[in-house]
Amino acid sequence: MGLTKQQQKVIDAVLDPSEPLIKIKAVAGAGKTFTLVEAAKAYKPTSGIYLAYNKAIAEEATQKFKGTNIKCSTIHSLAYAATVRPYGLNVGYYGPRNIEGVNAFGNKLGYKEKMEIIGHIKTFCLSAYLTPDDYIDAVQMDADTADLFEEQLNQMSDGTQVCPHDFYLKLYHVLMANGSIKIPSVDMLLVDECGDINRLTLAIFEMINAKKKIAVGDPMQNIYSFNETINAFTELQDKGKELVLDHSFRVSSDIAFAIEDFIQREIDPSFSFIGNTYASNKPELTSFAYISRTNSGLLEEMFTLMEANRPFHLTRRIDTVLELPLILANINSGSPITDKKWKHIETPRKAWETTPRLKNQFRTAGEYIRYVNKDDDEIKTAMKVLAKHSPKDLNTLTKYVKNNINIECDLTLTTAHSSKGLEFSSVTIAPDLNTAVEIAIAELIDAKKSKVWNKEKVITSLEEELRLYYVACSRAILQLNNATTLRKVKTV
Numbered sequence: 257m258g259l260t261k262q263q264q265k266v267i268d269a270v271l272d273p274s275e276p277l278i279k280i281k282a283v284a285g286a287g288k289t290f291t292l293v294e295a296a297k298a299y300k301p302t303s304g305i306y307l308a309y310n311k312a313i314a315e316e317a318t319q320k321f322k323g324t325n326i327k328c329s330t331i332h333s334l335a336y337a338a339t340v341r342p343y344g345l346n347v348g349y350y351g352p353r354n355i356e357g358v359n360a361f362g363n364k365l366g367y368k369e370k371m372e373i374i375g376h377i378k379t380f381c382l383s384a385y386l387t388p389d390d391y392i393d394a395v396q397m398d399a400d401t402a403d404l405f406e407e408q409l410n411q412m413s414d415g416t417q418v419c420p421h422d423f424y425l426k427l428y429h430v431l432m433a434n435g436s437i438k439i440p441s442v443d444m445l446l447v448d449e450c451g452d453i454n455r456l457t458l459a460i461f462e463m464i465n466a467k468k469k470i471a472v473g474d475p476m477q478n479i480y481s482f483n484e485t486i487n488a489f490t491e492l493q494d495k496g497k498e499l500v501l502d503h504s505f506r507v508s509s510d511i512a513f514a515i516e517d518f519i520q521r522e523i524d525p526s527f528s529f530i531g532n533t534y535a536s537n538k539p540e541l542t543s544f545a546y547i548s549r550t551n552s553g554l555l556e557e558m559f560t561l562m563e564a565n566r567p568f569h570l571t572r573r574i575d576t577v578l579e580l581p582l583i584l585a586n587i588n589s590g591s592p593i594t595d596k597k598w599k600h601i602e603t604p605r606k607a608w609e610t611t612p613r614l615k616n617q618f619r620t621a622g623e624y625i626r627y628v629n630k631d632d633d634e635i636k637t638a639m640k641v642l643a644k645h646s647p648k649d650l651n652t653l654t655k656y657v658k659n660n661i662n663i664e665c666d667l668t669l670t671t672a673h674s675s676k677g678l679e680f681s682s683v684t685i686a687p688d689l690n691t692a693v694e695i696a697i698a699e700l701i702d703a704k705k706s707k708v709w710n711k712e713k714v715i716t717s718l719e720e721e722l723r724l725y726y727v728a729c730s731r732a733i734l735q736l737n738n739a740t741t742l743r744k745v746k747t748v
Contacts, residue, residue: 262501263291269497270295270468277496279450279489280472283529284730285506285679288472289320292446296324299468301443307331307461309449313677317448326444331457332421335428338437343427348418350374353600355408360400367631376405381422382484384455386433422456429456432463441465450488452478458488469496476519476527479673479724481717502528506679508734509533514742515729522697522722539734541681544667547728548686551577552641554669557686559649562656567665571674574657578650580638585647587621604628672728683732685739689725693741696721 259267269278282288296304304326308314317328340347352370359365365373376397385391388409392402411417413427431437445466447453450473453461461471475487489498504512512531519527546568548554554570554577561568570577583598593599608614608624618624622639629635642650668680672689700718703711729739736745 259291259294260501260503262499262503263287263294266291266499266501267295267298269499270299270470275497276468277492278468278470279492279496279498280470280501281451281489281498282472282474282501283504284474284477284727285504285532286474286501287505288448288501289317291501292448292470292472293320293324295470296321296326296444296446299444301325301468303327303442304444304446304466305329305334305440305442305464307334307445307447307457309453313448326446331460332425334440334460335425339424339427339431343413344415345412345424345427346415346418347421347424349596350377350418350420350423351597354418355404357404357407365404367629372401373404373408376401377408378420378422379484380405380409381420381426382454382456384459386430425456429460429463432460439463439465442467444468444470446470446472449473449477451475452480452485453488454484455486455491458486458491471496476523476723476726477676479676479720479727481720500528503530503532504730505532506733507531507730508732511729511732511734511736511745514736514739514745515726518729518742519722519726522700523719534734539681541735542666543680544682544684545675545678545680545731546667546669546684546686547672547675547689547731548669549672549689549692549724551671552637553686553688554671555641555645557669558653558657559645561667561669562653566667567660567663568657568667568669569660569665570657571668571670571678574654578641578654580634581641581645581650582654584622584625584635584638584642585650587625601625601629672724675731676727679731679733681733682735682737683729684737685728687738689728690738690740692721693725697741 266278266280269275280288280291282291292306302325304324306317306321306326306328308317308328308330311330314328314330314333321328339345352367352374355365355370355373357365359369376395380388380391383391385394388406392405397405408417412419412423432439442464443466445461445464445468447457447461447470450471452473461469471488471492473488475489478485478487507515509531512529516527516529519529546554546557548557558568575582579595580598583593583595583601587601587605593602604625605621608618608621614624618627622642626635626639670678696718700715703714703718708714725741729736729742736742739745
């Protein structure tokens with residue numbers, strides 16, 4: 257595979273000693289990893305680091321960068337080695353049941369109050385703030401919440417409280433900043449997914465010493481704002497040299513044209529997305545995907561396929577997709593709940609089983625659990641699933657999906673978020689994804705006309721729904737079905 261003119265420009269910039277930072281905006285399927293490998297081969301570093309957003313990508317990249325002296329890793333792997341054992345951290349699931357304390361009125365903390373603390377801890381840990389006080393001042397946190405917030409962080413620091421993975425990443429950031437640990441120093445530093453990176457990772461990227469730094473990503477794939485992600489190209493707009501890879505080697509030209517038209521109309525008039533022109537003889541369709549907005553959107557398709565005895569695979573385990581509905585569906589079995597996140601459900605279950613008054617008031621243990629956890633959105637959503645599908649139906653579906661795991665099949669069901677990084681010959685967009693983007697477009701028009709105080713935040717959120725649609729549609733190589741929000745899509 258030869259280099260395109262755009263890829264050659266990247267190589268030339270990497271070899272230019274006057275350009276210490278190269279930023280590459282790359283559309284879906286633009287061969288960004290290939291370009292980075294070629295850049296490393298040309299630069300010939302004696303040492304280097306490639307940072308990926310998940311372990312699977314880092315492991316795959318390890319093979320591609322073989323012989324270049326580039327070590328492939330996740331940012332969490334770097335931080336884990338430098339913090340967890342040396343500082344005696346207790347890493348694990350951290351949720352509302354881990355938090356004890358009282359509020360300003362002397363009452364035990366409620367679910368919403370605990371979730372507020374958890375939200376602040378996550379936001380702080382993924383931010384560029386170096387101290388809790390700086391964060392507290394920035395968000396104007398009230399004194400009582402601030403005390404609980406700092407108490408939790410202190411307990412995580414000394415190992416008496418379990419800490420999430422984001423915490424040791426923040427600790428790594430702080431230790432680097434105050435000189436408590438040695439800052440890595442390499443010839444070449446590359447970071448992937450800079451279109452949707454968090455400020456903490458960006459701060460660490462900027463702190464690591466490297467003669468040549470390369471940031472690559474697709475701003476249109478920023479779909480994880482719930483994980484505090486940002487568009488690093490905006491943050492770095494006044495730094496380094498920016499280049500573009502707008503030619504996709506994956507998406508056919510007709511599909512790419514329809515996607516480009518959609519993005520230009522709804523988000524960015526300057527967006528460019530050039531597809532691949534395949535040979536005149538139609539390639540075979542070898543892989544198929546059904547992409548939805550939510551797990552609920554997948555669930556209905558799963559039942560339809562099961563009834564037709566059509567095998568399919570999921571990108572996540574069925575036990576994970578239906579984790580909570582399955583726990584609640586089998587709540588009367590008496591079996592212990594092994595998942596730490598939902599272990600607390602056993603308490604109200606036992607109370608219902610042993611208290612005649614509760615049995616008279618609530619018909620089932622599930623109803624009582626929903627009452628006790630009335631503020632828990634996840635439990636409410638799971639109960640809605642159970643209202644539509646019986647425990648027997650869910651257990652039958654689970655068994656069917658598990659039986660298909662080792663069966664060779666060409667159909668994958670996934671949500672738009674989980675589809676990122678995947679590709680299929682043919683993609684079908686689920687109704688709930690089309691509905692979500694249609695609503696977002698209508699609300700975006702209204703938001704741009706309004707004068708509400710949080711206008712910018714609302715617009716950013718709505719545009720993320722449109723970017724999610726871009727991600728889903730750009731998984732298609734040759735055929736895109738039911739993408740009703742795009743103008744007519746021709747397929748190869």
